[in-house]
Amino acid sequence: MKALLLAAAATLVITALSAPAFAGTPVTLRLDTTDTDGRITLGDLFDGVSGPAANLVVASRMGPTAVLDAGQVQMSARRAGYDWTNANGVRRIIVRQGADNGGVSSGVRTASPAALAGAPSANVEVLAYARSLSAGEIVQPQDLVWIKMAGAPADAPRDADAVIGMAAKRPLREGAAVGLRDVAAPQVIKTGDLITINYQDGGISLSLQGKAMAGAVAGEVFAVQNTLSKKVIQAVAVGPGTAAVGPQAQTLLARSQPVRFAAR
Numbered sequence: 199m200k201a202l203l204l205a206a207a208a209t210l211v212i213t214a215l216s217a218p219a220f221a222g223t224p225v226t227l228r229l230d231t232t233d234t235d236g237r238i239t240l241g242d243l244f245d246g247v248s249g250p251a252a253n254l255v256v257a258s259r260m261g262p263t264a265v266l267d268a269g270q271v272q273m274s275a276r277r278a279g280y281d282w283t284n285a286n287g288v289r290r291i292i293v294r295q296g297a298d299n300g301g302v303s304s305g306v307r308t309a310s311p312a313a314l315a316g317a318p319s320a321n322v323e324v325l326a327y328a329r330s331l332s333a334g335e336i337v338q339p340q341d342l343v344w345i346k347m348a349g350a351p352a353d354a355p356r357d358a359d360a361v362i363g364m365a366a367k368r369p370l371r372e373g374a375a376v377g378l379r380d381v382a383a384p385q386v387i388k389t390g391d392l393i394t395i396n397y398q399d400g401g402i403s404l405s406l407q408g409k410a411m412a413g414a415v416a417g418e419v420f421a422v423q424n425t426l427s428k429k430v431i432q433a434v435a436v437g438p439g440t441a442a443v444g445p446q447a448q449t450l451l452a453r454s455q456p457v458r459f460a461a462r
Contacts, residue, residue, distance in 0.1 A: 222281040227288065232296025233259060240278060243271060243291065251278040259293055263328050265339040266291040290339050290358065294328070324350045325358060325376040331366045336384055338362065342376065351377040383415040387435045395422060395433055397444045408433070408441070417450055 225246035233242045236259045241252030243266075256274040257266050268288045275282050324347045331341065342358050355361055355378055364381035387393060387410050397404040407425045414420035414435035422433045422441060433441035434450050442450055 222276055222279045225275060225280045225282050227282060227284075227291070230296075231291055231293045233293055234296055236260070236295075238264060238266070238293050240275060240280070242293065244275065244280065244282060247275075247278075247280055251280065254278055257293075259295065261340070262295055263340045263343060264293045266293060292328075292339065292343055292358075294343055322347055322350045324354055325361070327370050327372055327374055327376060330372045331370040333366055333368050334384075335366050337364050337366065337381060345373075347375060351375050353378040385413045386416050386438045387414040387420060387441065389413050391439065392425070393422065393439050393441050395424075395431075395441050395443055396436075396446065397442070398446045399444055410441075414441075417453065419451065 223246065225244040228243060228245055231243055233239070237255045238257040238259055239252060240247045240254045240256060243256070254274070256271060257264060268284060268291055271291055272282050272284055323344050326343055326345045326347075328341050328343045331337065339358065339362055342361070355376060360378065361376055361381050363384075365384035367380060367382050370380055389410055389412055391410040393408055393410055395406050395408045408422040408431075409425055411421035411423055411430060416435055416437060418435050419432055420435060420441075421430050423430045431443065433443050434447040436442050436450065441447075
C-alpha cells in the first residue's frame with residue numbers, strides 16, 4: 199500500500215511539473231506603437247488588452263522615441279494575465295510619440311523584421327531615421343522607426359539590428375529611409391593612432407608600439423608602422439588601440455570575414 203501511495207504521489211508531481219503553465223488571454227502587438235503622454239501602457243502596445251490592465255504603465259518615454267526590451271514587455275503582459283507569444287521573434291519595440299487623435303495611430307511600428315520584398319509599392323513599411331545623424335555617428339535603437347512610404351530602397355534592411363551599432367558613412371536626414379549603403383562597421387583604429395601590436399604563438403607573447411597608416415574596423419587588415427624600426431607591416435585590428443600579427447591575427451581574420459560579408 200505504501201509503495202502504491204508513493205507511486206501515485208510521484209505521478210501527481212510529474213504531471214504537475216509537465217503540465218503547461220496557465221495561459222493568459224492572447225494578445226497581439228500593435229503594428230503602430232505610439233503613446234501620447236510619455237506613459238507607455240499595455241494598451242498602447244497590444245491589441246486585446248482591456249480593463250485596468252490597459253492603463254498599466256510598463257515604461258516611460260522621455261524623448262521622441264523609447265526603445266523597450268521585448269522580453270521584459272512580454273513578462274509585464276504575463277503578470278497582467280495576457281499572453282504575447284512573440285512568434286516573429288521581436289527583440290526591441292520602438293515606441294514613438296503620437297498625436298492624441300482619438301486612437302488613430304501615427305504609422306510607426308515595432309523594430310521587428312519587416313517583410314519588404316514583394317510588398318505593394320504604395321504601402322511599404324520601411325525603416326527610417328528618427329533623427330538626423332552626422333557622418334561617423336553610431337546608430338542607436340532609438341534612432342530608428344518603421345514608417346509607411348510609397349517605396350523602399352533596394353538595400354532596405356529587413357531588421358533594425360542590421361544597422362544598429364553601425365556608423366553613418368555620411369550625414370543622414372531625419373525621416374529618410376534606411377539603406378545598408380548608408381552605414382558601415384565603426385572604425386576601431388583611425389589613421390595616425392598610436393597602437394599596441396601583439397604577437398602570440400603558444401607560450402610566446404610579444405608586443406610593440408606602432409602607428410596606424412590607415413583606419414580599420416575590427417577584424418580588418420591594415421598597414422601599421424613600427425615606431426622604432428619604421429618598418430611598415432600588416433596587422434589585424436582587434437579593438438581600440440590594439441592590433442595583432444601572427445597566428446592570432448590569422449584566427450581573428452578567419453572569424454571576422456564571414457561576419458563582414460554577411461552584413462553587406
